[in-house]
Amino acid sequence: MASNGSARSGSGGRAAAQGGGRTSTASRKRNAEPNGHGSAETDVAATAQSPTSLRGRPESREQLIDFYRQMVLIRRFEEKTGEMYTRAKIGGYCHLNLGEEATVVGVMSALEPRDYVFTNYREHGYILGRGVDPNRVMAELFGKETGVSRGRGGSMHLFDAEARFMGGYAIVGGQLPLATGAALTIAHKGLDEVVVCQMGDATTNIGAWHESLNIAQLWNLPVIFLIVNNQFGMGTSVEKGSAEPDLYKKACAYRMRAERVDGNDLLAVRDATLRAVEAGRKDKAPTVLEAVSFRHRGHSVVDPDRYRPREFVEKGRSHDPIPAYGRSLLDAGLLDENGLKQIDDQVNRIVEASVAFADESPEPEPKDLYVFDFASEVPNIDRSLPGDHTGLADIGGAAALGGR
Amino acid sequence: MAIITYRQALHDTLRDEMLRDENVVLMGEEIGVFEGSYKITAGLLQEFGEKRVRDTPIAEEGFVGAAVGAAMLGLRPVVEIMTINFIMLAIDQIVNHAAKIHYMFGGQSRVPMVIRTPGGGGQQLAATHSQNPEVWFAHVPGLKVVAPSTPADARGLLKSAIRDDDPVIFLENLALYNTRGEVPEDGPDDVIPLGTADIKREGKDISIIAYSRMAAVAVNVAEQLANEYGIDAEVVDIRSLRPLDRTTIVNSVKKTNRAVVFEEDWRSYGVGAEVAATIQEYAFDYLDAPVRRIAAAEVALPYSKVMELSALPTAQHLVDAVRATLAASGGARRNGGIVIPGLAGVARG
Numbered sequence: 001m002a003s004n005g006s007a008r009s010g011s012g013g014r015a016a017a018q019g020g021g022r023t024s025t026a027s028r029k030r031n032a033e034p035n036g037h038g039s040a041e042t043d044v045a046a047t048a049q050s051p052t053s054l055r056g057r058p059e060s061r062e063q064l065i066d067f068y069r070q071m072v073l074i075r076r077f078e079e080k081t082g083e084m085y086t087r088a089k090i091g092g093y094c095h096l097n098l099g100e101e102a103t104v105v106g107v108m109s110a111l112e113p114r115d116y117v118f119t120n121y122r123e124h125g126y127i128l129g130r131g132v133d134p135n136r137v138m139a140e141l142f143g144k145e146t147g148v149s150r151g152r153g154g155s156m157h158l159f160d161a162e163a164r165f166m167g168g169y170a171i172v173g174g175q176l177p178l179a180t181g182a183a184l185t186i187a188h189k190g191l192d193e194v195v196v197c198q199m200g201d202a203t204t205n206i207g208a209w210h211e212s213l214n215i216a217q218l219w220n221l222p223v224i225f226l227i228v229n230n231q232f233g234m235g236t237s238v239e240k241g242s243a244e245p246d247l248y249k250k251a252c253a254y255r256m257r258a259e260r261v262d263g264n265d266l267l268a269v270r271d272a273t274l275r276a277v278e279a280g281r282k283d284k285a286p287t288v289l290e291a292v293s294f295r296h297r298g299h300s301v302v303d304p305d306r307y308r309p310r311e312f313v314e315k316g317r318s319h320d321p322i323p324a325y326g327r328s329l330l331d332a333g334l335l336d337e338n339g340l341k342q343i344d345d346q347v348n349r350i351v352e353a354s355v356a357f358a359d360e361s362p363e364p365e366p367k368d369l370y371v372f373d374f375a376s377e378v379p380n381i382d383r384s385l386p387g388d389h390t391g392l393a394d395i396g397g398a399a400a401l402g403g404r
Numbered sequence: 405m406a407i408i409t410y411r412q413a414l415h416d417t418l419r420d421e422m423l424r425d426e427n428v429v430l431m432g433e434e435i436g437v438f439e440g441s442y443k444i445t446a447g448l449l450q451e452f453g454e455k456r457v458r459d460t461p462i463a464e465e466g467f468v469g470a471a472v473g474a475a476m477l478g479l480r481p482v483v484e485i486m487t488i489n490f491i492m493l494a495i496d497q498i499v500n501h502a503a504k505i506h507y508m509f510g511g512q513s514r515v516p517m518v519i520r521t522p523g524g525g526g527q528q529l530a531a532t533h534s535q536n537p538e539v540w541f542a543h544v545p546g547l548k549v550v551a552p553s554t555p556a557d558a559r560g561l562l563k564s565a566i567r568d569d570d571p572v573i574f575l576e577n578l579a580l581y582n583t584r585g586e587v588p589e590d591g592p593d594d595v596i597p598l599g600t601a602d603i604k605r606e607g608k609d610i611s612i613i614a615y616s617r618m619a620a621v622a623v624n625v626a627e628q629l630a631n632e633y634g635i636d637a638e639v640v641d642i643r644s645l646r647p648l649d650r651t652t653i654v655n656s657v658k659k660t661n662r663a664v665v666f667e668e669d670w671r672s673y674g675v676g677a678e679v680a681a682t683i684q685e686y687a688f689d690y691l692d693a694p695v696r697r698i699a700a701a702e703v704a705l706p707y708s709k710v711m712e713l714s715a716l717p718t719a720q721h722l723v724d725a726v727r728a729t730l731a732a733s734g735g736a737r738r739n740g741g742i743v744i745p746g747l748a749g750v751a752r753g
Contacts, residue, residue, distance in 0.1 A: 116477075118473075148510075149508065149509045149510040149512070150510030150511070151510070152507060152510045153508045153509055153510065157508045157509060159509035159510070159512050159513065160512070161512040161513065166476065166513070167505070167509055169501070171496055171500045171501075174496060174497070174500055174501055177465060177466050177467075177469020177470050177472065177473060177497055178469055178470075178472055178473035178476065178497075178501060179473060180466070180469070180470045180473060181469060181470035181472055181473025181474040181475070181477075182473040182474065182476060182477050183473075184470055184473070184474045184479075185473075185474045185477035185478060185479045186477070188429070188479060207465055208465055208469065208496075211461070211463040211465055211466025212466055212469070212470075214461060214463065215460070215461065215463065215466050215467065215470055218461065371511070372506055372507045372510060372511040373506075373507060373545065373546065374506070374546070374548075374569075374570050375506050375511075375514040375515075375516070375568075375569035375570050376568045376569040376570050378568070378597055378598040378599035378647060379597055379598075379599040379600055379647070379649065380599040380644070380647040380648065380649045380650065380651065381599065381647045382647060382648070382650075389685075
C-alpha cells in the first residue's frame with residue numbers, strides 16, 4: 001500500500017499539513033508573447049468562458065463527438081481508479097488526470113498512430129487517449145499479468161509498444177532525455193514521426209529540462225515538450241517553484257517554438273498540438289507547448305489537498321472542461337441531451353467491464369520474477385531469491401573435485 | 405595475431421562494429437572534431453560523418469538519456485563519457501531508466517547501448533578525477549558491467565557489449581590505454597561473452613582475483629612471485645563485474661585453497677567484498693587462510709604524488725599479501741616441501 005515516503009511522485013514529503021492560505025496563484029492577466037501564436041492567460045476562468053467554437057471546424061461530427069466520449073472515458077476511469085484505490089485493489093502511488101481531460105484528449109487526438117508518446121507518472125488518461133484497451137490499463141493498475149506492462153509497472157509505468165506509448169516515468173524530468181533521444185532516432189532515420197513528451201509544470205525547474213531542450217533545438221529533433229501546467233508541483237505553486245512563472249517563455253533561452261494554450265479548451269489544445277506536429281514533421285522543429293490546466297484533486301490519490309487556496313480550487317472545478325464541451329456539442333446541434341447520456345452510459349459500461357476484467361485476471365507468477373531481467377541472455381546471470389542461502393547450487397560440483 | 409595497444413583495440417573495434425551495423429552510432433563529448441579526449445575515436449568522424457559520430461554538449465544527463473531513448477527506437481548508441489567521474493551526472497538515466505526499462509514495461513522495450521568510460525587513479529588528477537565507482541553500477545539489476553584488462557579483452561568484450569540488447573557499462577582505465585598485447589584477427593573467435601571471467605595465468609598455490617588495471621598488474625606480480633619466491637599464483641581476471649562469474653572464481657579457490665582480492669576501488673563495500681563473500685559462501689571448506697583484500701585507501705585521492713601513491717594499491721602490496729597468506733596457511737606445497745623461508749608448514753596431499 002501507499003507508503004508515506006517523500007518521493008516526489010508520492011504524497012508524503014512536502015505535501016499537505018500546511019493548511020490553506022499558501023500563496024494563491026496569480027490570476028493577473030499575462031499577455032503572452034509566444035513565437036507567433038495565440039493569446040494566453042494563466043487565469044483559467046477567464047479563458048474557459050469562450051472555448052473554441054465547434055462551428056466551421058474541419059473535424060467530422062463523429063470526431064467532435066468522440067472527443068467528448070474520450071474525455072468522459074478518462075473521467076470515469078479515473079474516478080473508478082480512485083475508488084478502487086480506496087478499496088485496496090490498487091496499491092503504490094496513484095496520480096489521476098481528473099480535470100485535465102481536455103488537455104489529454106486535445107493533444108492525443110492531434111497525433112497519428114506512427115507518433116510516439118512519453119509521459120510522466122500521471123498518465124492513465126494519455127494511454128487511454130492513445131486508444132489502448134481500458135481493460136489492460138485497469139489490469140495494470142491492479143498489478144495483473146494481463147496489464148499493459150504485465151503487472152511489472154503499475155500506475156506510473158504504463159507502456160504499450162503497439163500504440164507507441166513509450167511509458168510513464170516516475171522520476172521528475174526523467175522522460176525528457178528519453179523522448180529527445182527517441183526523436184534523435186527518428187531524425188537519424190529520416191522519418192516524419194514526432195514525439196510528444198508530457199510533463200508537469202515543476203519539471204521545467206529540473207536540469208533534464210534544460211539539457212533536453214538545448215539538445216532538441218541544437219539537433220533539430222521533432223519533439224513536443226508538453227507542459228501540463230496545473231499550477232502546482234505537488235504542494236508548491238508555479239510562482240514559488242519557477243523564477244519565470246510563464247513557463248512557455250523558458251523556451252526562449254533555446255530559441256525554441258513555444259505556445260501557451262488554455263488546457264480546458266480541447267480544440268485550442270488540439271489546434272496548438274497540430275501546429276507543433278506540423279513543425280516537427282516538416283521542419284524537424286521542437287516545440288514547447290504549455291497547457292494551463294487544473295487538477296480536480298490532490299497530487300495523488302492519498303493527498304488530502306490542503307495546500308491549495310479554497311477559492312482557487314472552487315474556481316478551477318467550476319470550469320470543468322467536460323460539461324463545457326458537452327454544452328458546445330448541444331449548442332452546435334451535433335448531439336442532444338439523450339446523445340450525451342448514451343455516451344455516459346456506454347462509458348460507464350466500459351469502465352465497469354475494465355474493473356471486472358482486472359479483478360478476474362490472474363496475478364503474475366512469482367516464479368516469473370526473473371523473466372524480463374535482461375533482453376540478451378549471457379552466462380552467469382544471478383537469479384537467486386532472498387531465501388537462497390547461496391545464489392548457485394554447488395558451484396563446480398564439490399564432488400567432482402573430490403571434496404575435502 | 406597482432407600486437408596493438410588497448411587504445412588501438414578499442415578504436416578498431418568501434419570502427420569494425422560501425423562498418424558491420426549501420427545502427428551503431430557514437431555519442432559523447434569531444435569524440436568527433438577533437439577526436440576524443442583519449443583519442444579512442446580518432447578518424448571516425450571523417451570516416452562516418454556527423455550522423456554517426458555525434459559530438460554532444462557537456463550535459464551528461466541529457467545525452468546519456470538521449471542515447472537511452474534512441475536505443476529504445478532501434479539505434480545502438482555507444483556513448484563515451486570523458487571520464488567516469490562525470491557519470492554521476494547521468495546516474496538517474498542509467499539507474500532509473502536504462503537499467504529498468506526492459507523489466508518494468510514487461511519486456512516490451514529494450515535498451516541496446518554501451519557506455520564507455522575510463523576511470524582510475526595514479527595520474528595526479530586529484531579527488532574528483534581519480535575515482536573507481538564501478539561497484540555502484542555492478543550493484544544494479546538490469547545493467548551489465550565489464551572491465552577489460554588487456555587489448556584482446558577490450559576488443560572481445562566491446563564487440564559483445566555493442567551487440568548485446570541490454571545497457572552495458574564498459575569500464576576502461578586511463579593507465580591501460582598505452583599497454584600492448586596480442587589481439588586475435590577479426591572473426592568469431594575474438595568475441596568474448598559478457599559475464600565470463602578469465603584465468604590469465606594458471607597456478608596451484610594461491611588465487612589472485614582482480615580486474616581492469618589491477619588484473620594487468622597481477623599478471624606481472626605472478627611472474628615475480630614465481631621467479632623470486634617459487635610461488636605459483638593463479639590470476640583470475642574477473643573481467644565482468646555484472647554478471648559475476650562466480651564459478652570460475654570459486655573453482656580457482658577450490659584448487660589453490662587461498663585467495664587475495666586485488667582492486668583499485670575503495671575497500672568498503674567494493675567489488676572485492678562481493679568476491680570474498682562469494683568465496684566464503686561456496687568454498688569455505690577449501691580455504692586454508694582468510695581471504696585478504698588489497699584496495700584503495702578510504703580517502704578522496706590527494707593531488708600530491710607521494711600522498712596519492714600511498715593511497716593506491718601497488719604490486720608490492722600484492723606480493724606482501726600473497727606471501728602473508730601463504731605463511732598463514734603453511735606455505736606453498738612443492739613435492740611435500742615448503743618453499744617460503746622460515747615457515748614450517750604442513751603439506752597436505
